[in-house]
Amino acid sequence: MRRTRWATAQVSWLGLLVPALLTLGGCGGIDAGSTPFPGTVVYVDPAGAYQFHLLEPPWIPASFDTVTVFVVPPSNLNDVTDLSAAIYSLHIDTVLGTPQGNRDSEASGVINTSTVPTSMIHLVEGTLQTVSGASGAELSWQPAAGLFERDVFLAGPATATFRLQFGAKEAISNDDMITQMILSFEPL
Secondary structure: OOOOHHHHOEEEHHHHHHHHHHHHHHHOOEEOOOOOOOOEEEEEOOOOOEEEEEOOOOOEEEEEOOEEEEEEOOOOOOOEEEHHHOOEEEEEEEEOOOHHHHHHHHHHHHHHHOOOOHHHOOOEEEEEEOOOOOEEEEEEEEEEOOEEEEEEEEEOOOOOEEEEEEEEOOOOOOOHHHHHHHHOOEEO
């Protein structure tokens, strides 16, 4: 499973900004300390499938079919550009199977699609449990020069498996902001 087709979707940042601000305004406010994620905004999926805490920088959501895409846009919002121009991106969708099975499948496909030399591919695998009790498996790597990816597969005891597919222009396998977003994810 490589980057979803939304990774190259043409969008206008201004076209994402207005609906995103309206969406965030209705989905929660700044939490100053009643949860383990103070200073965050709770994002609730419009379909009610999940919720999680967004941290700064300003993540802007947009929904396409069954995928929700969040981006941290570049500082120049004037240009119509593709999502690969984002500083950070996050795609959330559901997948079939278990978190570990999806991670293992992803790991086996990384070598076949990476554009960096095989000797330079460094896969970082791990397992985790979110604050809500969802269990997960993750994989981080560099699929191309200047692009880093961290995929996390999470499922609750009686929920679908969700794929959180983070992309960035810097290494994110140990990024605290990304980790907090993952740990706050709650399948509903």
